[in-house]
Amino acid sequence: MGQSPGQSREASSLSTDHCSKHSPCQQGGTCVSTPHGPHCICPEHFTGKHCRREKCFEPQLLQFFHEKEIWHRLEPAGVAKCQCKGPDAHCKLLATQACRTNPCLNGGSCLEAEGHLLCRCPAGYAGRICDVDTEARCYAGRGLHYRGRAETALSGARCQPWASEATYEKVTAEQALNWGLGNHAFCRNPDNDTRPWCFVWSGDRLSWEYCRLAQCQAPTLAVPQSLSPTRVPSGHPDLPLPSLSALQMPQPLTPGSWEGAGSQRAHRELPSTPWCVSQHSAWAAPTVPSSGCGQRLRKRLSSASRVVGGLVALPGAHPYIAALYWRHSFCAGSLIASCWVLTAAHCLQDRPAPEELTVVLGQDRHNQSCEQCQTLAVRAYLLHEAFSPITYQHDLALLRLQERADGQCALPSHFVQPVCLPSGATSSTEPEAALCEVAGWGHQFEGAGEYSSFLQEAQVPLIPSKRCSAPDVHGASFTPGMLCAGFLEGGTDACQVSLWAGLGSTPSSTRSSADPRSRALSHVSLTQGDSGGPLVCEDEASESQLILRGIISWGSGCGDRYKPGVYTDVASYLNWIQEHTNS
Incomplete structure (x- = not known):
């Protein structure tokens, strides 16, 4: 699936994988x-353009240091100042004194x-502050205070x-302390x-993955709010996810004008309450997504990863996105309820038979x-x-999805969750300062003919809207x-975060043959790639939905x-969506 054969041959010559033949x-x-x-991206103990230089390791700090990097260590005679030379540390003793305040944990x-x-x-x-428990072999509860070395x-x-340059985004010193993060690769939550x-x-x-780490078998008391001087193990890699109820039970079909399988006159299924509509509330997002909408278990990355990783999304970052396949074509969509996906009409303007379509969540x-x-x-x-x-x-x-044998369609999990619909029409003059997110399998950079392997x-x-409709x-x-x-x-910066490279062009009523955007269509069909995919924004009230x-x-x-x-404004079509699912 994906591009047509002709497009694939032409597109493959436009992109280069610099790592495929020789790393x-x-x-x-x-x-x-x-x-x-x-x-x-080098392993923790190596550095350099091609990862050829070995770092120095300081066992007291459990930390690696680059060539010529300087740090301090404690020795029996006092404090030593060390510099990394090759894989070895060259140190000299310094004059020391007792600290006025003691930040060290655990005695x-x-x-x-x-x-x-x-x-x-x-x-x-x-x-660095005695916060790593070198003897911890398990974790308690969710592992929020696990501080071992797994x-x-x-x-x-x-x-x-x-x-590292590609993982967690910048956090404050207080957050790093509370979460157990630092210049290490130990498992944390x-x-x-x-x-x-x-x-x-x-x-x-x-x-990202869960860690190979056992849960402590003995019952534990409530986890303290702050770090304790005693060991507090915590979590389990083999715990099953809590069972979650279905998003929406199917309802009987009623006649309609849908494109449906098995009859000339198609039908639409009308659940009584299929929509996840944003409700302005201040509750916090649950760890395991509930059967509501607009939730995700988000692993955050640093901004640097968006350069070296090409905007690759982590698993579960967009649990509402749907991949729509048929023949040699591909589009994206958004799961808005267990049995319903919203996508772009131009993806389906050729009217493929419903039985030709497959949705992957x-x-x-x-x-x-x-x-x-x-x-x-x-x-x-x-x-x-x-x-x-x-x-x-x-x-x-x-799109109305087909129920499974148990009468359900999509089952909620960390990786599959519906997105909320707007609660009502949105003013086109509202402040537009907040950043929203777009996701899809688009081109990583202009000139890349093939779509990204990863989301x-x-x-x-x-x-x-007034600015968008301006003549310029x-x-x-x-x-x-x-x-x-x-x-x-x-x-360049806009291009780096663009999912539009080669996606399409302006509507043909205003497009000239000389317009370079028109030529983009010769490489990539509008019914491929990111078309139909979601543009989502966080709810201003809850900051979680x-x-x-x-x-x-x-x-x-x-x-x-x-x-x-340019996107279809979902808020402008709430009545249409509800009419064709609730009537």
């Missing part, structure tokens, strides 16, 4: 292909030299350092997951099955009756029922000045 990375380094060439004592505070840890503890994922992959986890490299893609790698994936047939679909393939007005469609993500600002932006092509988002200034604001409709290349991406 320059040594010592087990991971090669990541970027628009500028190969980039090596550690403190010495000061050259303004640096150093902790002498008791037996069984290590780390650093192996369930698959056997080695955990990646929390402070900083986001209230069900058990400790870590980032790992899966091939050339950064991912929980997928993060294009056209590849996965353990968490859910594959469902399509029972029927409906295009907006006023959709125009010329102007792309009213570019939305509903891509990017943050984009919403732009007021989209002009008359931008009509009511549309919204736009992106970076008006264009440029994700609201489906737009459906990817059409765009104008990658990083073009004053040409942000």
Whole structure:
């Protein structure tokens, strides 16, 4: 599936995988292909452009240091100042004094030299402030306060350092202390997951896994709010996820005008309450997503990973995204209830038979099955009756998924969750400062003909409708029922976070043959890639629910000045959506 054969041959010559034939990375380094060439992500104990230089390891701090890097260590005679030379440390003693305040945990004592505070840890503890329990072999509860040294994922992959260039985003010193993060790769649970986890490299893609770590068998008391001087083990890699109720039970079919399998006159199924509508509430997101909408278990990455990793989304980051396959074509969509997916009408304008369509949920790698994936047939679909393939007005469609044998469609999990619909029409003049997110399997950079193997993500600002319809932006092509988002200034940075490269062009009513955006269509069909995918924004009140604001409709290349991406404005079609599912 994906591109047609002709497009695939042409597109493959436009993109280059700098790591496919030969990886320059040594010592087990991971090669990541970027628009500028190969980039090596080195194992924790190696450094350099090609991971050839060995770092120094300080056992007291449980930390690696780069060539010529300086640190302080405690020795029997006092404090020593060390410098890394090759894999060895060259140290000299310094004058020391007792610390005025003692930051050391778990009974550690403190010495000061050259303004640096150093902790002498008791037996069984290590780390900069004696916060690592070297004897911990299990964790309690969810593992929120596990501070052991486990650093192996369930698959056997080695955990990646929390402070590396490609993993966790910047946090405050207080957050790092509370979460047990630092310059190490030990398993932790900083986001209230069900058990400790870590980032790992899966091939050339950064991912995350739960850790190979047992749960303590003895019953434990409530976890204290702050770090305790005693050991508090915590979590279990083999705990099953809590059972979750179905999102929506199916209801009897009633006659309608849908494209459906098995009859000339199709039907639509009308659940009594199928919609996840945003409710302004202040409750916190549960660790395991509930049967509500707009929740996700988000593993956060640093901004650097968006450069070296090419905007690759982590598993579970967009549990509402649906991959729609048929013949040699591909589109994206959004799960809005257990049996309902919202996508772009132009994806289905050729009217394929419903039995030709397949929807895959929980997928993060294009056209590849996965353990968490859910594959469902399509029972029927409906295009907006006023959709125009010329102007792309009213570019939305509903897909009714086929129930499983147990009468349910999508089953909620960490990787499959519906997104919320807006609670009502949104003013086109509202402040558009907040960043929203777009996701899909688009091009990683302009000129790349093949779609990304992995799900891509990017943050984009919403732009007021008045600006989008200005003559220097989209002009008359931008009509009511549309919204736009992106970076008006264009440029390299905008291109790096664009999922629009080669996706499509302006509506044909305003497109000339000389327009370079028109030529993009010769490489990539509009019914491929990111089309139909979601533009989501966080609910302003709860700051945890994700609201489906737009459906990817059409765009104008990658990083073009004053040409942000255009989306179908979901809030403008709430009545249509509800009419065709609740009547």
